Amino acid sequence: MNRRNMLSLLGMSPALLAGLPAPAQPAEAQANGKPTRLSSTQAKIEGLNPKGTPPPIQLIPMAPRLDSLDGKTVWLVDTGFDGGGYLLEQIQLWFKTNMPAVQTIFRRKAGPYFEDDPALWKEIKGTGHAAIMAIGH
Amino acid sequence: MGIPTTPMVTRAFKELAILNVAKRGMPHLRITFTPHPVAAKTPAQLRAYVEGNDPVSGRPMMKEIVDALTVPLSDQEQKTGIVKVSVGPEMYGPDTPKNLQQFYHDNGMTDFLPIVIPTEEAVEEMFAGTSHKPDEQVGTMAGGAYPPWSYTVRQVAINAVMAGCQPQHFPVILAIASSGTPSLMSSTNSFAYAAVINGPIRDKLQMNYGIGALGPFAPSNAVIGRAWTLVSKNLANGGIPGDTYLGSQGNNLNYNNLIMAENEAASPWVPLHVQKGFKAEESVVSLFRGLGIVPGQGARGTSTDTPKYEEQFSDLFNVFTGFFGGLVVADPLIAANLKERGYDTKDRLIDWLYKNTTQTVKDYKSRDFAYGFDYPRALKGLEPYKTWYAMPDDAVIPRWPHRDDINVVVLGGQTNAFFQGGSLSYTVSVSIDKWA
Numbered sequence: 001m002n003r004r005n006m007l008s009l010l011g012m013s014p015a016l017l018a019g020l021p022a023p024a025q026p027a028e029a030q031a032n033g034k035p036t037r038l039s040s041t042q043a044k045i046e047g048l049n050p051k052g053t054p055p056p057i058q059l060i061p062m063a064p065r066l067d068s069l070d071g072k073t074v075w076l077v078d079t080g081f082d083g084g085g086y087l088l089e090q091i092q093l094w095f096k097t098n099m100p101a102v103q104t105i106f107r108r109k110a111g112p113y114f115e116d117d118p119a120l121w122k123e124i125k126g127t128g129h130a131a132i133m134a135i136g137h
Numbered sequence: 138m139g140i141p142t143t144p145m146v147t148r149a150f151k152e153l154a155i156l157n158v159a160k161r162g163m164p165h166l167r168i169t170f171t172p173h174p175v176a177a178k179t180p181a182q183l184r185a186y187v188e189g190n191d192p193v194s195g196r197p198m199m200k201e202i203v204d205a206l207t208v209p210l211s212d213q214e215q216k217t218g219i220v221k222v223s224v225g226p227e228m229y230g231p232d233t234p235k236n237l238q239q240f241y242h243d244n245g246m247t248d249f250l251p252i253v254i255p256t257e258e259a260v261e262e263m264f265a266g267t268s269h270k271p272d273e274q275v276g277t278m279a280g281g282a283y284p285p286w287s288y289t290v291r292q293v294a295i296n297a298v299m300a301g302c303q304p305q306h307f308p309v310i311l312a313i314a315s316s317g318t319p320s321l322m323s324s325t326n327s328f329a330y331a332a333v334i335n336g337p338i339r340d341k342l343q344m345n346y347g348i349g350a351l352g353p354f355a356p357s358n359a360v361i362g363r364a365w366t367l368v369s370k371n372l373a374n375g376g377i378p379g380d381t382y383l384g385s386q387g388n389n390l391n392y393n394n395l396i397m398a399e400n401e402a403a404s405p406w407v408p409l410h411v412q413k414g415f416k417a418e419e420s421v422v423s424l425f426r427g428l429g430i431v432p433g434q435g436a437r438g439t440s441t442d443t444p445k446y447e448e449q450f451s452d453l454f455n456v457f458t459g460f461f462g463g464l465v466v467a468d469p470l471i472a473a474n475l476k477e478r479g480y481d482t483k484d485r486l487i488d489w490l491y492k493n494t495t496q497t498v499k500d501y502k503s504r505d506f507a508y509g510f511d512y513p514r515a516l517k518g519l520e521p522y523k524t525w526y527a528m529p530d531d532a533v534i535p536r537w538p539h540r541d542d543i544n545v546v547v548l549g550g551q552t553n554a555f556f557q558g559g560s561l562s563y564t565v566s567v568s569i570d571k572w573a
Contacts, residue, residue, distance in 0.1 A: 044231035052372035083176035
């Protein structure tokens with residue numbers, strides 16, 4: 001499934017991909033994408049929409065990319081899920097073998113996976129040029 | 138962070154990752170995927186992952202990573218602005234009740250049991266159950282690891298109608314909704330939720346706290362829990378498999394949750410809400426979350442004249458991880474016996490359980506919850522995790538980090554000295570009276 005279809009599952013318009021405001025959608029096009037025809041010969045009533053109110057999405061531009069990783073420092077951040085740290089160890093070995101001009105620093109993020117670690121982000125931004133975050137399971 | 142960054146995610150969470158970055162404002166974030174799982178793999182297996190292809194793009198994984206950090210950004214990737222998210226029209230139809238019923242099911246707004254169609258008239262009637270205005274904001278709730286959604290009294294009322302609630306139930310539903318606690322957790326574990334209801338509201342709603350208190354024998358016990366699940370689905374966008382719900386096996390308790398009205402009259406101890414600082418005459422709902430509840434009948438001592446219920450509780454809790462709290466749900470017969478044997482307060486029983494339900498440090502460290510949650514807390518210097526991680530493997534430590542992780546609720550009809558043990562953590566208590 002591509003991102004356009006995925007976004008339609010959100011109740012979002014794929015127009016999000018173009019950065020355009022999402023238009024209100026008819027009920028038939030919502031949620032799981034299964035249109036349901038509302039028709040019958042019986043007595044008809046109306047039902048209210050039970051959904052809550054989602055917050056608007058603030059689009060965040062990605063940071064400019066590097067010309068090359070040569071001579072750069074790449075942080076490898078383990079978020080703490082099972083296996084993530086071991087995967088990053090193998091990535092660290094891969095860089096050492098295949099791109100020795102890249103310096104890597106491994107660090108396990110402080111706190112459980114759902115806790116922010118602003119001190120680490122500040123340290124990475126101050127000492128590194130790029131970062132890879134690995135999530136396990 | 139302000140520097141090029143790329144997340145790595147296993148293939149099993151492809152949809153979740155794409156939706157997550159979109160909802161957080163970076164719909165084009167460059168994600169590298171690995172095979173699933175990465176847990177419990179040997180170094181050689183993980184090396185093969187790294188030297189192999191991204192299972193989503195089919196390209197070499199390390200090239201994906203290097204490109205993610207070095208290929209110049211497209212215009213799309215640099216976009217700014219605000220995107221409004223639509224949840225569709227305010228009203229569906231007009232159509233027949235049967236077709237509307239199917240429409241709500243097909244669009245994931247129900248628990249797939251028949252609902253009451255939330256007509257304008259039915260929702261208006263629900264407002265009679267509260268003094269709060271329909272457009273008053275009740276709270277926010279996050280369905281999954283996403284920014285929370287908000288909702289009004291009116292939006293909560295629509296879900297209460299769908300669940301089959303009457304206006305007299307509405308203050309309870311509003312109190313639960315105001316807590317911001319969903320009953321559907323996005324975790325890959327399959328969470329269960331419980332609500333303990335105390336105070337006069339139990340009798341006003343004719344809740345069942347006697348024979349079959351946890352079974353399908355009273356309308357209020359049934360619809361309150363069901364409404365909590367519909368609230369979690371619709372007001373917070375929770376419970377969407379692969380997106381806001383990832384529980385591997387799911388949990389049958391999620392249909393209407395564990396709704397427990399404490400049998401205050403038959404209990405020799407103070408009710409739960411008084412323990413939490415409320416007055417006895419207040420109506421309060423206290424919420425719990427964890428992995429579920431299991432029966433504990435049949436352990437040693439039950440058929441003797443000196444049953445050791447506290448030991449039975451402890452035995453039961455020893456099969457749990459300790460990551461979640463321990464909730465004793467005891468029939469009044471057990472509570473009365475324990476009081477006769479010297480446990481004149483719940484606190485005394487809780488003290489005993491905390492001191493006598495133990496584990497070795499080795500067993501503790503071997504649990505994945507300890508690795509994922511407690512170990513990083515130990516690294517940050519938080520207690521008791523820091524001390525526990527510094528102890529030898531054969532040292533014996535409590536099953537729970539804190540005494541307050543244990544709670545006791547008394548309910549049941551005294552036909553059997555039955556009890557159940559929940560792997561459930563107390564989260565919050567909310568006044569129901571404030572929402573009347």
